[in-house]
Amino acid sequence: MLNYPEFSFDVKARDKNSKARVGSLKTPHGTIQTPNYIFCGTKATVKNVSPCQLKEAKTDIILSNTYHLMLQPTADLIEKMGGLHKFMNWSGPMLTDSGGFQVFSLGEGTMANEIKGKNNKGYDNRNLVSISEEGCVFKSYVDGKKINLTPEYSMEIQRKLGADLLMQFDECTPYHVDKSYTARSMEMSIRWGDRCLAEFKRHDNGAQSVYGIVQGGVYSDLRKFSAQYTADRPFFGTAIGGCLGGSDGEMYDVAASTVEYIHPDRPIHFLGIGRIKDVFTFVRLGIDTFDCVIPTRLARHGTAFVKGQAKETINLKNARYREDETPLDESIGIPASANFSKAYIHHLLKANELLATQILAQHNIATMNMLMREVRAAIATSSLDALEKEWLGSLK
Amino acid sequence: MLNYPEFSFDVKARDKNSKARVGSLKTPHGTIQTPNYIFCGTKATVKNVSPCQLKEAKTDIILSNTYHLMLQPTADLIEKMGGLHKFMNWSGPMLTDSGGFQVFSLGEGTMANEIKGKNNKGYDNRNLVSISEEGCVFKSYVDGKKINLTPEYSMEIQRKLGADLLMQFDECTPYHVDKSYTARSMEMSIRWGDRCLAEFKRHDNGAQSVYGIVQGGVYSDLRKFSAQYTADRPFFGTAIGGCLGGSDGEMYDVAASTVEYIHPDRPIHFLGIGRIKDVFTFVRLGIDTFDCVIPTRLARHGTAFVKGQAKETINLKNARYREDETPLDESIGIPASANFSKAYIHHLLKANELLATQILAQHNIATMNMLMREVRAAIATSSLDALEKEWLGSLK
Numbered sequence: 001m002l003n004y005p006e007f008s009f010d011v012k013a014r015d016k017n018s019k020a021r022v023g024s025l026k027t028p029h030g031t032i033q034t035p036n037y038i039f040c041g042t043k044a045t046v047k048n049v050s051p052c053q054l055k056e057a058k059t060d061i062i063l064s065n066t067y068h069l070m071l072q073p074t075a076d077l078i079e080k081m082g083g084l085h086k087f088m089n090w091s092g093p094m095l096t097d098s099g100g101f102q103v104f105s106l107g108e109g110t111m112a113n114e115i116k117g118k119n120n121k122g123y124d125n126r127n128l129v130s131i132s133e134e135g136c137v138f139k140s141y142v143d144g145k146k147i148n149l150t151p152e153y154s155m156e157i158q159r160k161l162g163a164d165l166l167m168q169f170d171e172c173t174p175y176h177v178d179k180s181y182t183a184r185s186m187e188m189s190i191r192w193g194d195r196c197l198a199e200f201k202r203h204d205n206g207a208q209s210v211y212g213i214v215q216g217g218v219y220s221d222l223r224k225f226s227a228q229y230t231a232d233r234p235f236f237g238t239a240i241g242g243c244l245g246g247s248d249g250e251m252y253d254v255a256a257s258t259v260e261y262i263h264p265d266r267p268i269h270f271l272g273i274g275r276i277k278d279v280f281t282f283v284r285l286g287i288d289t290f291d292c293v294i295p296t297r298l299a300r301h302g303t304a305f306v307k308g309q310a311k312e313t314i315n316l317k318n319a320r321y322r323e324d325e326t327p328l329d330e331s332i333g334i335p336a337s338a339n340f341s342k343a344y345i346h347h348l349l350k351a352n353e354l355l356a357t358q359i360l361a362q363h364n365i366a367t368m369n370m371l372m373r374e375v376r377a378a379i380a381t382s383s384l385d386a387l388e389k390e391w392l393g394s395l396k
Numbered sequence: 397m398l399n400y401p402e403f404s405f406d407v408k409a410r411d412k413n414s415k416a417r418v419g420s421l422k423t424p425h426g427t428i429q430t431p432n433y434i435f436c437g438t439k440a441t442v443k444n445v446s447p448c449q450l451k452e453a454k455t456d457i458i459l460s461n462t463y464h465l466m467l468q469p470t471a472d473l474i475e476k477m478g479g480l481h482k483f484m485n486w487s488g489p490m491l492t493d494s495g496g497f498q499v500f501s502l503g504e505g506t507m508a509n510e511i512k513g514k515n516n517k518g519y520d521n522r523n524l525v526s527i528s529e530e531g532c533v534f535k536s537y538v539d540g541k542k543i544n545l546t547p548e549y550s551m552e553i554q555r556k557l558g559a560d561l562l563m564q565f566d567e568c569t570p571y572h573v574d575k576s577y578t579a580r581s582m583e584m585s586i587r588w589g590d591r592c593l594a595e596f597k598r599h600d601n602g603a604q605s606v607y608g609i610v611q612g613g614v615y616s617d618l619r620k621f622s623a624q625y626t627a628d629r630p631f632f633g634t635a636i637g638g639c640l641g642g643s644d645g646e647m648y649d650v651a652a653s654t655v656e657y658i659h660p661d662r663p664i665h666f667l668g669i670g671r672i673k674d675v676f677t678f679v680r681l682g683i684d685t686f687d688c689v690i691p692t693r694l695a696r697h698g699t700a701f702v703k704g705q706a707k708e709t710i711n712l713k714n715a716r717y718r719e720d721e722t723p724l725d726e727s728i729g730i731p732a733s734a735n736f737s738k739a740y741i742h743h744l745l746k747a748n749e750l751l752a753t754q755i756l757a758q759h760n761i762a763t764m765n766m767l768m769r770e771v772r773a774a775i776a777t778s779s780l781d782a783l784e785k786e787w788l789g790s791l792k
Contacts, residue, residue, distance in 0.1 A: 044743065048444070048750035052731050073718070073743040081721060081739055089735045322469070325477060335448050339485045343477055347440065347469040354444035354750060 002201060002234040004209045009267045016382040018284035025267050027093040027164035028207055029085065032060040034267065035283045035375055037274060037368045038095055038291035043068045044088045047296045048354065049361045051089045056334050057366035063095040063291055066157050067102035071142045075160035083162030095165040098154045103128060103138050104172045131171065133188060151195040159203055167239060168196040170213045175243040182217035189215045190229050197233060209236035211269060218245050220257040227261035237267040252281060259285045276305065276312045276371060280388045283375055295368055299360035302349045304328050305367040310393040321346040328363050332370055336362040398597060398630040400605045405663045412778040414680035421663050423489040423560035424603055425481065428456040430663065431679045431771055433670060433764045434491055434687040439464045440484045443692045445757045447485045452730050453762035459491040459687055462553050463498035467538045471556035479558030491561040494550045499524060499534050500568045527567065529584060547591040555599055563635060564592040566609045571639040578613035585611045586625045593629060605632035607665060614641050616653040623657035633663040648677060655681045672701065672708045672767060676784045679771055691764055695756035698745045700724050701763040706789040717742040724759050728766055732758040
């Protein structure tokens with residue numbers, strides 16, 4: 001039986017008005033307070049943000065991607081270099097995903113596009129060769145080689161990478177597939193979950209823990225079934241994956257009906273979700289951790305998260321900032337947020353200067369970390385509504 | 397008469413074996429020790445290196461480019477934002493060039509290519525419309541507008557930018573033009589120098605100082621004439637500009653015959669030169685400051701300056717670094733140089749991750765700053781030869 005002696009999750013405080021909770025998640029690389037935000041270091045780096053800058057921005061935890069790392073530089077190399085923590089010089093807690101999301105998003109019109117709100121262009125996974133009970137076969141974007149990614153192989157790679165929190169391998173179904181496909185896929189993900197646990201157990205040395213993933217698309221009964229499965233198995237945590245709907249309302253309804261059946265004593269991670277409004281919406285359902293590429297992706301497009309904006313962000317490319325002498329947010333207390341005028345960042349963007357993305361990425365990360373600190377404090381005092389108004393104003 | 401009360405240059409120590417000297421250069425934004433390296437912040441940013449990172453790398457002084465800034469975001473905007481120091485958040489000494497070098501390098505086959513060692517493709521300045529006694533007309537790469545850059549306008553722009561050390565406007569002639577063109581051009585640069593001084597004097601408030609520039613191509617008699625002119629006029633410092641030759645030997649000979657006639661009590665800047673071997677060669681001729689884009693440009697190509705390498709640099713893209721667990725140089729004492737293995741940087745470069753250029757740029761800057769500190773110490777103890785051997789080995 002897996003009991004994860006080096007890991008624990010304890011709820012420290014609960015909101016009086018919702019299921020929101022403050023928790024303490026202990027890993028071999030440190031203990032983080034939840035709710036918290038897990039920043040994406042896709043290819044063993046948070047894009048253009050150094051580990052020092054992550055710490056300066058008060059980052060607690062990051063993640064890295066199995067799919068990208070298995071192709072370049074390979075899990076074997078990272079293991080040889082002492083594991084992902086040492087390789088990328090990050091000493092805090094770390095999560096790796098299973099590789100499934102990226103593999104099943106290889107074509108246009110799949111999960112990745114839907115989550116990003118793009119149009120459904122059909123289930124055309126051009127580099128995804130096959131999906132079967134065994135696993136899936138896809139072509140490497142690095143050298144074109146066919147790779148057979150199975151639940152066992154995903155666990156092996158994640159073991160070699162050495163993160164603290166691992167994800168089971170699952171099929172991530174798109175929104176537009178029908179219920180019958182979604183059901184069969186979810187059932188296969190359950191069998192894959194069991195294979196992941198078995199493989200994990202064979203090599204378990206206490207340094208890592210595994211999350212089960214709830215699939216089931218937009219279908220409440222499938223989500224319930226999948227959630228009950230994860231609760232029934234010795235996973236350390238539970239993640240909500242896949243597409244939850246085409247609108248914020250649908251996503252909320254599916255998530256709400258899902259969390260009811262998730263193991264109440266385990267940490268709950270929401271995969272790939274993380275705008276400011278999402279954080280406020282889903283911490284109220286009891287979500288403990290979020291991850292999303294949006295803080296660094298927005299930075300590369302010249303966009304900054306700003307507290308007190310109904311729209312969450314401002315775009316520094318906009319001509320209105322050409323002569324704006326104010327900094328992004330002095331209250332955050334880091335140079336990126338306090339020492340540069342919007343006019344300067346506007347200039348850097350116009351001049352295609354990389355320092356703009358460095359400044360904006362660190363600012364966005366620091367802003368999300370500030371949000372999470374304030375959310376934790378607000379849960380403890382049951383004042384999430386007031387905090388949400390501070391962050392997003394009256395328009396939601 | 398210009399006397400630059402806020403500026404001074406004092407020689408503190410001299411090498412017993414060469415003309416090398418340690419000096420103290422005082423500006424309104426601080427005093428730097430020389431010889432020193434001036435890092436290029438072309439468009440009001442050292443590429444992907446923040447001011448904090450520059451300071452961490454022990455940077456004393458940077459420069460920015462009149463040509464780029466006059467086009468975007470414009471000198472007027474920077475003046476309105478409180479000047480270049482405030483705009484880019486750099487509080488130390490700063491230099492601006494005159495814009496001439498870039499304007500006269502607009503076509504293929506001109507100065508810029510020659511200095512970079514590319515082939516001579518003919519004097520084809522496609523965006524350079526005309527050069528006349530009045531100044532030069534060129535087309536803006538931002539909006540295609542014709543701009544008339546004169547000595548007076550260059551000084552006006554540099555006054556608005558607000559750097560400490562300004563450069564006179566000069567024509568930068570390519571290597572392959574004949575002596576007669578070079579002579580006429582050098583004589584015009586002299587008249588432009590006088591116009592710069594007159595324009596500077598009209599607005600002088602003590603906050604800035606001007607360098608005269610020695611031109612004259614590879615012709616010793618022209619260089620001598622030009623150097624004597626700068627010594628005869630109330631410039632604060634002297635810069636050596638233009639092409640000094642097609643080989644290291646020719647460049648050395650021309651520089652050696654030039655410095656003899658440069659005002660001995662003024663700081664001498666070598667424009668656009670700055671590999672490690674150049675520093676050792678030219679400090680021995682009495683050069684006090686260098687500038688070159690090479691530390692950050694090499695970084696973008698995956699290349700690191702390394703002490704103790706005859707070839708000066710190593711390229712981290714090379715497969716030999718795939719499993720190299722050693723850092724770039726722990727002795728430098730900054731995270732960029734000490735905390736990441738060469739294997740990790742190799743991976744970042746393979747994955748096209750921007751963090752690679754951030755790490756390498758900061759490392760290269762820190763390395764050149766370490767070089768300059770060691771060079772100053774070696775001059776004071778007349779041990780440059782031993783230091784050069786330490787840095788470049790027996791092969792030079």
